Amino acid sequence: MPVRLTNYFLRTLREDPSDAEVTSHKLLVRAGYIRRQAPGVFAWLPLGLRVKEKVERIIREEMAAAGAHEVHFPALLPKEPYEATGRWEEYGDGIFRLQDRKGADYLLAPTHEEVFTLTVKDLYSSYKDLPLSIYQIQDKYRDEARPRAGLLRGREFTMKDAYSFDHTDAGLDASYQAQRDAYERIFARLGLEYVIVQADAGAMGGSRSEEFLHPTPVGEDTFVRSEGGYAANVEAFTTVVPDALPTEGLPDAVVLDSPNTPTIATLVDLANAEYPRPDGRDWTAADTLKNVVLALVQPDGSRELVIVGLPGDREVDDKRVEVAFAPAEVEPATEADFAAHPGLVKGYIGPWSPDGAVLGAESATGIRYLLDPRVVDGTEWITGANLDQKHVFGLVAGRDFTADGTIEAASVREGDPAPDGSGPVHLARGMEIGHVFQLGRKYADALGLKVLDENGKLVTVTMGSYGIGVTRILAIIAEEHNDEKGLAWPASIAPFDVHVVATGKDPAVFEAAEGVVADLEASGCDVLFDDRPKLSPGVKFADAELIGVPKIVIVGRGVADGVVEVWDRASGERTTVPLAEVVPAVRG
Amino acid sequence: MPVRLTNYFLRTLREDPSDAEVTSHKLLVRAGYIRRQAPGVFAWLPLGLRVKEKVERIIREEMAAAGAHEVHFPALLPKEPYEATGRWEEYGDGIFRLQDRKGADYLLAPTHEEVFTLTVKDLYSSYKDLPLSIYQIQDKYRDEARPRAGLLRGREFTMKDAYSFDHTDAGLDASYQAQRDAYERIFARLGLEYVIVQADAGAMGGSRSEEFLHPTPVGEDTFVRSEGGYAANVEAFTTVVPDALPTEGLPDAVVLDSPNTPTIATLVDLANAEYPRPDGRDWTAADTLKNVVLALVQPDGSRELVIVGLPGDREVDDKRVEVAFAPAEVEPATEADFAAHPGLVKGYIGPWSPDGAVLGAESATGIRYLLDPRVVDGTEWITGANLDQKHVFGLVAGRDFTADGTIEAASVREGDPAPDGSGPVHLARGMEIGHVFQLGRKYADALGLKVLDENGKLVTVTMGSYGIGVTRILAIIAEEHNDEKGLAWPASIAPFDVHVVATGKDPAVFEAAEGVVADLEASGCDVLFDDRPKLSPGVKFADAELIGVPKIVIVGRGVADGVVEVWDRASGERTTVPLAEVVPAVRG
Structure with a gap:
């Protein structure tokens, strides 16, 4: 019908x-x-539901081809499994929590690792039961701080989430690859451009982790790629560490007056004016060591200061530093934090002062100090002397100061070298459309999922987790396939194959349109039929262009001559076609 | 595959x-x-999901045939629309409520009248847009006090809920009938026995309301039906009101001592012993008027006492009295309630005492007094004299006491006359599987849904609401179709059409089984193939009987002679069939 x-x-x-x-x-x-029903919460009207089901059908077919079986878990889940893995706390404000009438705690699941793990634990006990891949297409919930951009970042959204269970690392690799291949097929069928980037696993734990990013200027993620094939999101990018330099023969550090230089720019200006470099080159921001004070708030609410040292020409990247310190939340240090640490001279902080080490766990302040990986032994820096209005010049890493470790917190820049040696990287924006990663044994360990192996020994299962944002994909395709008149769906997920428009008021035209519709349906097409009797052709055409079905058949006065027009929505091309040839003209 | x-x-x-x-x-x-994932919350494993999808497919086909279009609304909804209709409060503890990170109130929707109404209001403005019927198949949430019986009463469950919108009463009647007819077709296709009973609309408001009940001893609902075709749930049953009797010439009421008679039974015994009836017949409980003190707790928390008078041979029926007083919750009166009303003499309460009227809004106590409809004017009663250890005999309704109204609160009994004159009713237990009702203009009024009619006048839309419990239906079918060995699904919703079991270890048998599977698949069957190599036939057969696919094909040693066995799960009949005839034998 x-x-x-x-x-x-x-x-x-x-x-x-x-x-x-x-x-x-x-x-x-x-x-x-x-x-829209609420911020980030949408109702699906009939047209939208049809498109969503087509996206889901493609995903289901490729999941079946990958050997995954479909299940469906509840959205409403009890706290306990999420408490066992620590995620109940780690999610912070990011999830919806609620209580039932008896006061028991529940959440609306943002993702389902815990309950899949527990269900497999309940039912399976032997390596013979493995490998297992199961998935669901299900509505998920995240209490986003800024739900934005319609379906691109919702608070209720549909995801396909799959989980694999293996008893060996090689098994996990194979399960991971099967899902990764399925994702490539899914995005190819959807006609969706993607880049596979190395990703940090973030709050999910685990080892190998890749994101499928769709390059788009409206994307929320920044990623880098090199001509040589390296690709990573900025959180996962790793700095190429230069070789350490010899420290012998380097001049001693000197503390110099530097009044009114609380910023890197004022410091560099003063240095060039007052303390020119012996070799005549200008000092630049890259010669300075900036020390940024951050406060880490752990899920249990405890607060700790940490100081990150990085070259003065780089900023601390919010996303990279968040990942580096997860699950803690990272905040700028407050006046109260400084007040609690009188050993820090704000604006002139440095790891060393004439009295000795200032930063680091073993130092005068006892504050943890982490360095950008570029600050290798033997590099010389201008940095705060931890004395008001004074900096130290020629402070040598490894000789004059050390740190408690390194941290990947600095911003990545166009032209930075790719860690795999494949050349300089370029920055681009993208939107995450899929994520495959090896959870390893994190969840199985936390929840006690073990099976008997070939030798009758209990071994912990190793898992993978694989997600695709169904509603987000739909929105991205809409974002790509439109023009000033409206949507222009690709055939693979269009709500209908063809939109038949009957124009005018002549009953003969409407009768002919019914015939065209019947022919198209008989050929297997899904038909949307604009049979509204009293609207002008202009209104009907505008609706057809807005709705964006790929082929539009206009049945009008031409039927007297036995012809109709077939209109290709994307190209705008219109062709006059004899009535008898409508079906091949539409189906191409 | x-x-x-x-x-x-x-x-x-x-x-x-x-x-x-x-x-x-x-x-x-x-x-x-x-x-199970939590009380009343279940995960669907692959087999279950297949059955659920088959039930849903039948419902979708019949909804389409009824002209309803599918949509999908969120489960997470803001408070405001439910506040506008009063249901935010009326639901009491029965729904899940939560707040987002900004403190805004949300609920997990138990049903969606409000947001369907608002969405139609947003998009439609003219009678020309109507009639409209839209539906969804969606997960719903109710915080049941006692989630029980697996899927029969869950806290997360799947429902098909449809809503119709019309601008005339005749239109609503037609939309209602279309859904009602669709329900009859759905239950017929599912092979599910049902009785359509008159229902009280309860918290939903509205006028015409019918439930589809499946008669089953595990049902939670009691309903009545007469041989003559009347059927109603007990909440909707209405008492046949006898004609009033003349009061002239009746003897005066007399107050008599009745020590130690706080119950109806002790009162009747004492009456027969001490005060025999003039005509020689025994007094029975039906001659007494019992006055039950109830406390009504309104959604706003306010508490009011009310007294229900009914013949002493009837009980107050919890469900009937709840419906009668909805949305208030009904509780037994407490000691504190009695203490607050010293005018009530517990155990001897009556509407009258020698000093005059005791019960009723205008009486000495001022407590609202409602009577069973059978207590018509001119009937004579033994009832409390509102004096300790005393009852009044021959108290005449309409002459000696009146009430503030009548109430349908008394229990319904086997043999009570049907209100439509179709004879005595019988009581039965059933489980609600569908509900159709005319909401009328309640929601459209509360939320301002109006359209322009033919004359350009704004008229309020009239609505219907139509629900089917998808997961409950599945459970009821499982409840009906099983034996001591396991499930035995009807073909319409079985997870597979046929279950092929390869037995033994002979590779030739497994190869033959592969051929049988391929033939069955080619004929369009969904096949579950037990290809497990190391299990005994007994284990495989037990699994097949437990799983309950309607046809089981056993491929074993018989393949040497070119035969297999076809086993009908429900009847247990096994037939030896040549390999070439497996497909017709299975497909029947």
Whole structure:
């Protein structure tokens, strides 16, 4: 049966919704696909649901081809499993929590590692049961601080999440590869460009981790790639560490007056004016060592100061530093923090002063000190002398100061060398559309999932976790496939194959349109039929362009001559076609 | 592709789960269909998900045939619409409430009238857009006090809920009938016995309301039906009101001593012993008027006493009285309530004492007094004299006492006359599997859903609401279709059409089984293939019987003679069939 616009639940809108920031959001609302219910929470109207089901069907087919079986877990889950893995606390404000009438704690699951692990533990006990890959397509919940951009970052959203269970590392590699291959097939079928980047596993733990990013200027993630094939998101990028330099023969560090130089720029200006470099070159920000004071707030609420030292021409990158310190939250140090540490001279902080070591666990302040990996032994720096209005020049790493470790916290820059030697990297923006990673034994350890191996010994299972954002993918495709008139879906996920528009008021035209619809349906097409009797052709065409079905058949006065027009939505091309040839013209 | 047991996510269990009360729950868990995650919250394993999808497919087909379009609304919804209709409070402890990180209130929707209404209001403005019927198949949440019986009463469960929108009462009648007809087709296709009973709309408001009940001893609902075709749940049953009797000439009421008669039984015994009836017949409980003190707790927390007078041979029915006083909650009066009303003499309460009226809004106590409809004017009663150890005999309704109204609160009994004159009713137990009702304009009024009618006048839309419990239906079918060996699904919703079991270790047998599987698949069957190499036939057969696929094909040593066995799960009949005839034997 064709869907007839005379009784379909659809109303197109002329105005963009006032809260819409991105094109996909505007068009999906205006064309009647979705409707906002709360921030980041949407209803799916009939057109939207059809597209979503087509995306899901492609995913299901490729999951089956990858040997994964579908299950469906609840959204409402008890606290205990998430407490056992620490995620109940680690998620902080990022999840929805609630209590039932008896006061028991629940959450709306943001992802399901724990309960998949426990269910496999309940049911399986032998290596013979493995490998196992199971998945679900299910509504997930995250209490995002800034739900934005329509479906691109929602608070209720649909995900495909798969989990693999193996008893050997080689098994995990194979399960991981099967999912990774399936993702490549899924995105290819969806016509969705992607880059596979190395990712940090973040709060999920685990080892190998790759993200599928769709390159797009509206993306929230920054990633880097080299001509030579390296690709990583900035959180996972690792700095190429230069070789250490000899310290012998380097001049002693000197403490110099540097009034009114609380910033790197003022410091460099003063240094060039007052203390020119012996070799005549200018001092630059890269010659300075900046020491940034951060406060780490652990999930249990405890607060600790840490200082990150990095070249003065780099900033601390919020996302990289978050990942480096996860699960702690990272905040700038407050006045109260400084007040509690009178040993720190704000604006002139440095690891050393004439009295000796100032930063580091063993130092005068006892504050943990972490260095950018570029600050190798033998490098010389201008940095704070931890005395008001004074800096120290020629302070040598490894000779004059040391740290408690290194940290990947500095911003990545266009042209930085890729860690695999494949050349300089370029920065780009992307949106995460998939994530595959090897959880390893983290969850199985926490929840006690073991099986008997070939030798009758209990071994801990190793797991993978594989996610695709179904609703986000749909939005990204809408973001890519549109023009000023509206949406223009690719055939693979269009809500209908063809949109038949009957124009005018002539009953003969409507009768001919019914015939065209019947022919198209008989050929296996899903047909949307604009049979509304009293609307002008202009209104109908505008709706068809907004809705974006790939092929539009216009049945109008031409039927007197036995012809209709077939209109390709994406190219805009219109072709006059004899009635008898509509089906091949549409199906191509 | 067939599903192979060697790598399917399935583990059958020999033991019933310890928390299972009903057969369907035990078998669905043991056969690997579902797995408990929390009280009333279940995961769907692959087998269960397949059955659920088959139930949903039947519902979708019949919804489409009824002209309803599918949508999908969020489970997480903001408080405000539910506050506007009063349901945020009315639901009491029965829903899950939560707050987001900004402190905004949300609920997990138990049903979606409000947001469907608001979305239609957002998009539609004219009678020309109507009628409209839209539905979803979606996970719902209710914080049941006693989640029980597995899927029969869950806290997260799947429902099909449809809503119709019309601008005339006749339109609503037609939309209602279309859904009602669709329900009849759905239950017929599912092979599910049902009775359509008149229902009280309860907290939902509205007018015409019918429930589809499946008669079953494990049902939670009591309903009545007469031979003549009347059917209603007990909440909706209405008492046949006898004609009033003349009061002239009746003797005066007399107050008599009745020591130690706080109950109806002790009172009747004393009356027969001390005050025999003039006509020689025995006094019975039906001659007494029992006055039950109840406390009504309104959603806003306010508490009010009310007294229900009813013949002493009837009890106050919890469900009927709840419906009668909804949305208030009904509790027995406490000692504190009595202490606050010293005018009530506990155990001897009556509407009248020698000093005059005691009960009723205008009386000495001022407590609202409601009477069973059978207590018509002119009937004579033995009832409390509101004096300690005293009753009044021959108290005449309408002459000696009146009430503030009538109430349908008394229990319904086998043999009570049906209100439509179709004869005495019988009581039965049932489980609600569907509910259709006319909401009328309650929600549209509360939320301001109006459209322009034919004359350009704004009219309020009239709505219907239509629900089917998807997961409950599945459980009821499992409850009906099983034997001591396990499940025995009807073909319409079985997880597979046929279960092929290869027995023994002979490679030729397994090869023949592969051929049988391929033939069955080619004929369009969904095949579950037990290809596990090392299990005994007994274990495989036990699994097949537990899982309950309707047809089982046993491929064993007979293949040497070119035959296999086809086993009908429900009847137990086994037939030897030549290999070439397996497909017709299975497909029947």
